Amino acid sequence: MGEGACRLAVDIGGTFTDVVLWSAEGQTTAKVLTTAQAPEQGVLTAVHQVLNKTGRLLSDVSLMIHGTTLATNALIERKGAITAFLTSDGFRDILEMGYEKRFAHYDLNAARAAPLVPRSLRYTVPERMTADGRVQVPLDQGAVREVAKSLESAGVEAIAVGFIHAYAYGRHEQMAAEILQAELPGVRICLSSDVCPEMREYERFSTTCANAYVQPLMAGYLDRLSNLLIHEGLHSPLYLMMSGGGLTTLDQAVRYPVRLIESGPAGGALMSARLASARKLDNVLSFDMGGTTAKISLIQNGQPDRSATFEVAREYRDMKGSGLPVRIPVIDMVEIGAGGGSIARVDTLGRIGVGPNSAGSKPGPVSYGMGGEEPTVTDADLVLGRLDSRRFAGGGLQLDEQAARTALAVAIGEPLALDEYWPAAGVIEMVEENMANAARVHAVERGKESGEYTMIAFGGAAPLHAARLAEKLGMDRVIVPPGAGVGSAIGFLQAPVSYQVVRSLRILIGTEDLSPLIELLDQMLDEATQIVVAGSSTESLKHAREVALRYLGQGHELSVNLPDGPVTAQMLELVRLDFESLYRQVYGLTMPDIAVECVSWSVTVMTPAAAVTFVHEPARKQLLKPCETRSTYDPADGVMADAGLYWRAKLNPGDWLVGPALVQEDETVTFVPSGYTCSVDEGLALVVDRESTDAMGAMS
Numbered sequence: 001m002g003e004g005a006c007r008l009a010v011d012i013g014g015t016f017t018d019v020v021l022w023s024a025e026g027q028t029t030a031k032v033l034t035t036a037q038a039p040e041q042g043v044l045t046a047v048h049q050v051l052n053k054t055g056r057l058l059s060d061v062s063l064m065i066h067g068t069t070l071a072t073n074a075l076i077e078r079k080g081a082i083t084a085f086l087t088s089d090g091f092r093d094i095l096e097m098g099y100e101k102r103f104a105h106y107d108l109n110a111a112r113a114a115p116l117v118p119r120s121l122r123y124t125v126p127e128r129m130t131a132d133g134r135v136q137v138p139l140d141q142g143a144v145r146e147v148a149k150s151l152e153s154a155g156v157e158a159i160a161v162g163f164i165h166a167y168a169y170g171r172h173e174q175m176a177a178e179i180l181q182a183e184l185p186g187v188r189i190c191l192s193s194d195v196c197p198e199m200r201e202y203e204r205f206s207t208t209c210a211n212a213y214v215q216p217l218m219a220g221y222l223d224r225l226s227n228l229l230i231h232e233g234l235h236s237p238l239y240l241m242m243s244g245g246g247l248t249t250l251d252q253a254v255r256y257p258v259r260l261i262e263s264g265p266a267g268g269a270l271m272s273a274r275l276a277s278a279r280k281l282d283n284v285l286s287f288d289m290g291g292t293t294a295k296i297s298l299i300q301n302g303q304p305d306r307s308a309t310f311e312v313a314r315e316y317r318d319m320k321g322s323g324l325p326v327r328i329p330v331i332d333m334v335e336i337g338a339g340g341g342s343i344a345r346v347d348t349l350g351r352i353g354v355g356p357n358s359a360g361s362k363p364g365p366v367s368y369g370m371g372g373e374e375p376t377v378t379d380a381d382l383v384l385g386r387l388d389s390r391r392f393a394g395g396g397l398q399l400d401e402q403a404a405r406t407a408l409a410v411a412i413g414e415p416l417a418l419d420e421y422w423p424a425a426g427v428i429e430m431v432e433e434n435m436a437n438a439a440r441v442h443a444v445e446r447g448k449e450s451g452e453y454t455m456i457a458f459g460g461a462a463p464l465h466a467a468r469l470a471e472k473l474g475m476d477r478v479i480v481p482p483g484a485g486v487g488s489a490i491g492f493l494q495a496p497v498s499y500q501v502v503r504s505l506r507i508l509i510g511t512e513d514l515s516p517l518i519e520l521l522d523q524m525l526d527e528a529t530q531i532v533v534a535g536s537s538t539e540s541l542k543h544a545r546e547v548a549l550r551y552l553g554q555g556h557e558l559s560v561n562l563p564d565g566p567v568t569a570q571m572l573e574l575v576r577l578d579f580e581s582l583y584r585q586v587y588g589l590t591m592p593d594i595a596v597e598c599v600s601w602s603v604t605v606m607t608p609a610a611a612v613t614f615v616h617e618p619a620r621k622q623l624l625k626p627c628e629t630r631s632t633y634d635p636a637d638g639v640m641a642d643a644g645l646y647w648r649a650k651l652n653p654g655d656w657l658v659g660p661a662l663v664q665e666d667e668t669v670t671f672v673p674s675g676y677t678c679s680v681d682e683g684l685a686l687v688v689d690r691e692s693t694d695a696m697g698a699m700s
Contacts, residue, residue, distance in 0.1 A: 005062040006054075008047065009492040011264050012039050012068040015291025015341050015361045016393070016460060018486035018667075019046035021054060022493055028053050029486045031393050031460065031667045033361040039070060040225040044232070058233040065492040067241035067263035069292075070221055071214045075116070075261070075324065076313045080213035081157035081188075084121040086147060086176060087205065088164045089137075092122050094202055095209065103321025112322040113315040115206075116213045121154060123147045125176070129169045139172045141179055148183035158212040159184075162192035162205040167504050170197070188215050195256060196327050198600055199504040203309065203327045210312070210326050211258035218257035222250060239497065244306065244329030245270050246498030246606060252531060259328050261312060262335075264488050265295040269304040269331045271491030272456040275481050277302035277612045278683060285439065285453040286333075287469065288487065289462035291341045291378075292358045296439045297333035298448060299456075305446065307332040308502065308548065308559065308600070329500040329602070334442040338435050340378040340461040341365060344408070344427040346415040354431040367404040368397060375411050377431050377461065379404035380424035385632035385640065386464050386662065386671050393460075394666035421640060425633055432465050436472035447586050451475060458487030463663075463670035467688055468635055480686040485667020498606030499531040507598045508552065509572045518567055521545070521603060528605035546602045549579045552595040558582050562601070572598070618681035621654030626661065634660045636674045643671075648686070655680045 006023035012034055021028045030049035035042035043066075051058065074080045085095065095115035104110035125144055128137035151159065159180055166173045170193025177189050190212040196204045226238060240253035243262035253260060265288060272286035276299050284299040298305050310330045314323035337356020341364060347353045354377060363371035365378040367389070381387050382404050389399035405424075412423035443450040451474030457466035458481055466478045483490050501524040507517055525543060532541060545562035560578040563571055575598075580590045626644025634641040643660040648670075651663070656679040659672035663686060670686055672678045679687045 006060055007493055008061045008064045009489040010043050010066045011489040013290050014069055017042040017046050018489045019050050020486050020489040021050040029483055040228055062236050064236055065239045067267050067492055069264055071218055071257050071260050074214045074217050081216040083117050083158045083213045084151050084156045085117040085209055086123050086161045089124045089126050092124050094205055103319050110316050113313045113324050116209045127172045129165045131165050133169045139175050144176050144179045148180055157216050158188040160190050160208040160212040162208050166193040167197045167199050197503055203325045206324055207326045214257045219254045241267050241492050244500055245331050247495050258326055262330050266331045267491030268488035269297045270495050271487050273299050273302055273304050274494050275456055278615045281454050283453045285455045287455050287457045287462050288459040290339050290459045292339040293335050294338040294435050295333050295335045296442055305332040334438050336438045338431050342377050343374045352426045352430045366407040367399040369400050375407040380427040381464055383424040385630050432468050435469055439473055458484040460485045460668050463668050467673050467676055476690045478688040480670050482684045496606040496609050497532055498604055499528045500602055500604040501528045502602040504600045509576050509596045514567055524603040528603055532605045541605055543605045547598050548600045549596055549598050551591050552597045557599050615681055615683040618679040618687050619654055620656045620679055624655050624657045634674050651680045653680050653682050
């Protein structure tokens with residue numbers, strides 16, 4: 001990196017767009033409201049802010065990394081392209097049938113997300129390949145041409161093609177694509193054998209439809225953004241953050257936009273993982289709360305848990321099974337509608353409810369003064385004294401406390417006969433309990449106990465609620481990293497350039513002929529390497545392999561690492577032992593008399609990660625006294641109390657303070673309740689600890 005060079009990270013959320021500019025002198029941040037109709041305009045505004053603060057030019061930027069919720073929002077809000085689906089005869093309704101099971105057995109009104117492609121735009125053609133690759137029914141090319149005529153008259157903008165057994169044998173899909181491309185030039189075509197070459201037709205078809213549905217939107221946005229940045233003077237590469245935690249090139253992002261669905265939250269999980277490694281924390285719960293949602297993920301030994309599937313747009317009470325499945329590499333997390341903009345209300349049973357609907361960036365919370373009429377979590381935080389109305393978002397927004405107080409009184413206070421600050425306190429208690437419940441379930445489903453973890457809190461709203469959430473989960477320590485308000489964007493700058501390839505190939509452990517597997521893994525390694533090398537000049541690439549296994553006859557798998565080196569029968573026996581150990585941890589038993597089957601394989605190629613600088617346990621040196629106080633709701637005693645105010649930029653390693661306190665910075669505020677202390681460690685992270693009663697008495 002040259003003398004004037006720097007790196008830029010951009011994270012577009014549902015409410016705010018965050019930008020971080022990193023250089024040898026340090027990092028500079030900006031947070032602006034997301035411009036939902038033209039996201040690139042908000043990006044440019046925030047980029048100009050950080051450049052102006054540092055006196056830099058866009059031409060100084062040597063690398064730009066971008067993550068966005070645009071694809072996610074398009075799926076949730078159904079604002080994607082007019083999409084058609086072409087499949088094999090007899091499988092038109094797979095997208096409607098799904099798993100053919102109820103996710104809420106005793107609720108007759110339980111509904112799941114409707115398919116992205118309505119039945120009127122789902123077409124079938126005669127063709128059939130068997131599971132072993134034989135052509136049972138040749139592709140009827142004339143039928144494909146007839147379908148193309150119907151698609152043209154329907155004004156279709158994108159087509160998803162998914163044939164049975166195409167995950168292993170995609171020749172018919174490729175033939176259909178050539179015909180459709182010739183008949184419908186300009187229409188985007190996505191093949192399941194390209195987007196998601198894995199077994200299980202429902203998830204494969206759903207993923208391919210999702211990719212086609214958002215592809216025109218994402219391609220248009222990324223093209224506009226790229227051209228705008230080039231016009232403004234950017235000459236460096238533009239990488240996109242993927243849901244699995246790696247970076248990919250602009251071309252690959254346009255081709256597979258479905259892989260960007262959880263790109264923003266993935267950056268935050270990577271930042272937490274790096275911070276955990278630097279502090280030698282084995283068990284970490286990453287807590288990211290922004291303006292629209294809260295995201296919770298688990299990190300073990302410096303690595304976030306990962307998954308091969310994800311569910312978008314859950315329709316019914318955020319229950320698993322009620323959304324659209326997409327099969328992509330993703331950092332495993334739970335995401336709930338609990339953010340600063342989450343709307344509070346009283347339900348028909350007279351209970352306070354918060355979210356999942358959000359006021360977003362426009363009109364936003366009532367206190368923004370931009371037309372919002374329904375109270376939100378941000379409004380409640382303001383009324384409880386946790387936010388400074390003059391310094392919100394670095395002073396970019398002036399908040400109206402009286403408007404927030406009035407809205408809470410009308411929507412919450414009057415129906416429940418609550419006065420003073422109690423409507424706001426009720427909203428905060430409910431949103432924190434919602435998040436705690438989601439975290440408990442997420443941990444239990446993975447055989448974990450949340451109380452054994454240390455919390456890392458970031459995002460614009462997380463530090464405000466982290467201590468209370470940790471208490472509910474039985475945790476004693478919360479770490480708030482530097483730049484917590486833009487933590488996901490910081491995580492982008494720490495991510496490697498990487499790419500993961502996944503393929504299905506069923507092999508029983510004990511099989512003698514492993515040549516098909518060896519050939520497949522070699523092909524996957526070559527494919528991933530070509531993509532990573534295209535976006536990087538680094539030669540010392542690393543690679544990792546995983547295999548998903550199950551007991552023969554089961555319907556679900558567990559993934560374990562595949563060791564380095566040539567694949568042999570002896571290696572697969574070691575893999576079986578790892579699988580059984582994991583199976584016992586998750587389910588409490590093993591089945592030694594049943595054969596173990598390998599179902600799918602993944603290969604990830606990545607550039608080396610930067611070395612981690614270790615940070616020691618914070619040593620308390622100077623007990624700070626606040627220069628001023630502000631009346632703030634303290635949940636420990638259930639009263640408004642004087643909380644000491646501190647400006648984070650003035651804190652040094654070894655400084656510490658006693659709650660109740662508020663540590664203010666441009667993009668967020670850390671709330672330290674009574675009964676807690678806050679120390680600054682060598683890495684300038686805030687370490688918030690719950691103290692014993694005796695210890696607090698001695699301090700006072």
